Amino acid sequence: MQSQKRDVKFFVLHGFGGGTYEVEPLVERLRKSGYEVFAPILKGHQGSSSKMAKTTYREWIESAEIHLAQFTDNSENVIFIGFSMGGLIGFNLSQDKKFKAIVTINTPIFFWNIPQVFRNLMEDIKNMRTENIRRYIRAKKNSPIRSMIQFLIMLGKTKSKLDDVHSPILVVQALDDDTVRLKSAEYILNNVSSEDKQAFYVDRGGHLVLLSPKGDRVIEKILNWEALS
Numbered sequence: 001m002q003s004q005k006r007d008v009k010f011f012v013l014h015g016f017g018g019g020t021y022e023v024e025p026l027v028e029r030l031r032k033s034g035y036e037v038f039a040p041i042l043k044g045h046q047g048s049s050s051k052m053a054k055t056t057y058r059e060w061i062e063s064a065e066i067h068l069a070q071f072t073d074n075s076e077n078v079i080f081i082g083f084s085m086g087g088l089i090g091f092n093l094s095q096d097k098k099f100k101a102i103v104t105i106n107t108p109i110f111f112w113n114i115p116q117v118f119r120n121l122m123e124d125i126k127n128m129r130t131e132n133i134r135r136y137i138r139a140k141k142n143s144p145i146r147s148m149i150q151f152l153i154m155l156g157k158t159k160s161k162l163d164d165v166h167s168p169i170l171v172v173q174a175l176d177d178d179t180v181r182l183k184s185a186e187y188i189l190n191n192v193s194s195e196d197k198q199a200f201y202v203d204r205g206g207h208l209v210l211l212s213p214k215g216d217r218v219i220e221k222i223l224n225w226e227a228l229s
Helices: 024-032 049-053 057-071 085-093 114-126 131-141 145-159 183-191 215-223
Strands: 009-013 036-038 078-083 101-105 169-174 197-202
Touching: 009 024, 009 057, 009 085, 024 036, 024 215, 036 057, 049 145, 057 085, 057 145, 078 085, 085 101, 085 145, 169 183, 169 215, 183 197, 197 215
Parallel strands: 009 036, 009 078, 078 101, 101 169, 169 197
Antiparallel strands: none
């Protein structure tokens, strides 16, 4: 049975070149727990990679802002959750809006954990499978060079905005993330101005941690986070 609706709302964003499937387990669990949740698709992420290549990082941010305005006119009762690049967009939106709290999940400041990529490829070879290889090929296909350049521009501009973030923040990072280096979480925590800030690390979750066996641990941490009260 679904519990009574809560006052706080959740706005959940997916990552670069991805979609709502990346955050679906979290969204479903939040809704079952009685929260109002909105998980939109960013502009350019609805179809082919060629469509994505025609959009800019500013349009990604603007589309998130438009969706947020459609969701609520009071951001102060919203907990913003950003997976990967979605966390960077959250930092940009928080320049003009005050969120009740922010959660980032595997959000990059420093990306491509090359040693972990190598370990994943060796694991494929050892176990005679192609799971990671296929994932890397798919990621390359979904990430046009023009879009990657736009991502890098946004990343560079976002770093200087972290000290303007004052909302309580929970930084979630998988220790074996092959896309985001561990020091990204440390950088975020060291550079935001939030008084209430904490990190939550999980092992063996990978970049798509919410879709991994460790996803439940992340979801439980968010649901039990003090900032929700």
